[in-house]
Amino acid sequence: MSLIPWRTKQREGEPTESSPLVTLRHEVDRLFDAFVREPFSAVDWPFAGLGKWSPTLDIAETDAEVSVRAELPGIDPKDLNVSVSGNQLVISGEKKESTEDCGKDFYHSESRYGTFRRCVTLPAEIDAENVDAQYTNGVLTLHLKKTQPAPTKRIEVKVK
Amino acid sequence: MANETTLTKPAAEEAAAAEHTRSGRFYRPHVDILEQPDELLVMADVPGARGDRIDVKFEDGSLSIHAEVDPRQSDDREYLLREYGVGDFYRTFRVSEAVDAGKISAEYADGVLTLHLPKAEAVRPRKIAVKTE
Missing domain, CATH: 4.10.910 (30s ribosomal protein s13; domain 2)
Structure with missing residues (x-):
């Protein structure tokens, strides 16, 4: 995207x-x-895969980091996977029906269950060792530190 | 857009286009409604709300949920992607007499508000013992 x-x-x-x-x-x-x-x-x-869905995201950038916010209510943090490689961020997981034991007699169902996945190309390289992920009140917040780019080196062209 | 939802019979009936006096934008949370032998469970997704700022009210046969949410975005950063908007969660339900309104309870965990609506004694399923002689 x-x-x-x-x-x-x-x-x-x-x-x-x-x-x-x-x-x-x-x-x-x-x-x-x-x-x-x-x-x-x-x-x-x-649209790939029936029953799969992808979460909505907010992505913001400052000089030092990229922050990502996703609303993922009702998910066990153990079922939540975040992976970063280079500038690729993948958020995936599964929302399990918490009520499987009680007969599933739905009057009305609007929530989406099942596996979800979203892959985003970030505007900068990310330091994969330095990612802070928090899940509070159904909201996943990621703070991804950018890797410091190597300073551009000017190369002298010699004329012979 | 209609913010009133029916818990179909026997639980509740749709409230006719009730006027609401709330200002500002709000979101209609997604809910799942389940029937259990002795109660109805309403599970509403209100991510980002804090437990102490969720207001569940029962008045005149209508149950309302209002979950206040801190602003999702801050002004001090540049957004590359902004898929969430601004606004609290708000939704109302018309609850019928088949629910024992005095015993409605609520709990909140991981962004999901769960309401327990116990059925009134009169409509609970009853097992009738068959006597043999």
Whole structure:
């Protein structure tokens, strides 16, 4: 997906984030961005696999770090996996139905269960040893320290 | 958009387009509703809310959930991707008389608010012993 700074402009009358139309629009945007950027790479296809879903994210950047916030309510932290390699961040896991033991007689079900995965290309290389991940009140917050880029060295061209 | 949800019979009925006097934007939390022999369970996803700032109210047969959430974004950083908006969680349910309103209880863990709505004595399933002579 493309990481282009977001314009902080709220439009009036816009449907709420959780509406199916907005979710579909995000999925299509993601698919389109992924295809435009890297048409032949292993794209994190949003529609791949029934029952799979991908969490919504906020990603912010400061000079020293990239911070990521994802709302993942009702997940056992043991079922949550975060991995970083280079500038690739993968958040995956599984939301298990907590009520399997009580007969599952749903009147009404809106939550998504099952495995989820989201893969993001970050704007900078990340120090994989220095990642801070916290899960509080159903929100996963990641602080990813950027690796210090080696200072650019100017190379003198000798003329003989 | 309708923020009122039906807990279909016998638990609750949809509240007719109730006016709400809340200002600002809010999100309608996703809920799962389960029926158990002696109670109804309502599980609402309210990630980011703090347990002490969730307000569950029962008034005039309507149950409302309002979970205050700290601003999800801060102004001091540049956002590369912003998929969450601003707003608290708010949703109301019309609860029928089949629920014993006085005994509704709630608990909160990992961003999920669980409400227990015990069924009134009159509608609980009862096993009737068959006498043999």
